[in-house]
Amino acid sequence: MATYPMKLVTIVCEAYALDPVKSLLREVGAHGWTHFPVEGAGEGGERTGDIKEFANVQIEVVINPDAADTLLSRLEKELFSLYCMIAFESNVRVIRSGKF
């Protein structure tokens, strides 16, 4: 079975950053993504997730390497200073390259 190299970009951010991140994903050409509520702790203290103000989300998106580069640099430039957020990419292999 043939598999194709792609990038998985993972973004963990405060719940209020979800909408700006989603519009950025659309702009860099992502076809789809998944997000789910998460809890944890970081520089800004504990994110208990008991109300939306203290909730975090994790967003995962599989995109081609060029788009991943654009996404990460735009995240850094446009959103990192405004919201609590981390982002990282990892290498993955997918079956249907046209889907991403």
Add this chain to the structure above:
Amino acid sequence: MEMFDAIQANLLSPAVLFFALGLIAAIAKSDLKFPEPLYVGLTIYLLVAIGFKGGVAIAEAGIAKVWLPAIAAMLLGAIIPLWTYPVLRVGGKFPAADAAAIAAHYGSVSAVTFIAATNYLKAIDLPFENYASAFLAVMESPAILVGVVIGKLAGKKAVDTSFIASIKSATHEAIFGRSIFLLVGSLIAGWLCGEPGMKKVEAFFVAPFQGVLALFLLDMGVVAGRRVGDLKKVGAFLLGFGILVPLINGTLGVLLGKLTGLSLGGATLLGVLSASASYIAAPAAIRISLPDANPTLYLTSALAITFPFNITLGIPIYLEIARLIYR
């Protein structure tokens, strides 16, 4: 002595006792925690119930009685950020965005504080205008918009999106955010149905209300208690601000209630609304439209200082202030 009795009567209500229980649970690091969806569910119930009840009361009383105090409430909501902003800038030495964000929270209102106050007035058999929840509905947004405009005009570093885009997102959040949307929607529904509609939903929205409120305040106690550690971060100025400013705004609200012809109970409620600080609608709008404001400052002061103060001591104090003014 009167004041002491009034405070005692408030402290021994189920809602306040459960709030205290939640605070203790959080401070003692109990594993008690409500899941976020339950918090949202309880908020929806409370907002729909209070909105619907208020709408039915408007239908009974007629809009003629409601509009004048409602406009006064709206103006007061817009004015509060205008006077608290310079106090925060000059007295507290806060950056423009932080000062504007905090000012917006204090001009906007807390629905739960209002509900707790109506509960208290019922418990001590003091009549009030049931349509007062219309004031709650109209006071929520103006302050948020004023705060965002101040923050945008004063904030020199334009790191985020343009002025217009921020005002647009704040307006959208201030009008269509879940709390204001539900409240206004339910008010209109209640107004259209009137008393016959109320009879149909009474069993669900009226009888279990006290129990739901107690449960919600238990959750709020936990949420506020978890922020107690942040009190150290916000500093002494904001601590004093979170208690003194509600007392001043509360007095302004009562005076305005008297001027616009409300009863003693109604003016007390307008006082409570003016004194309360938003922690549902305002944080959501501010986080999106003034992202450089530090959320720890406005959330901690609204949630961990002013809200507990109002729920326990503030409400009976505003009533006593109203009694003095109505004497």
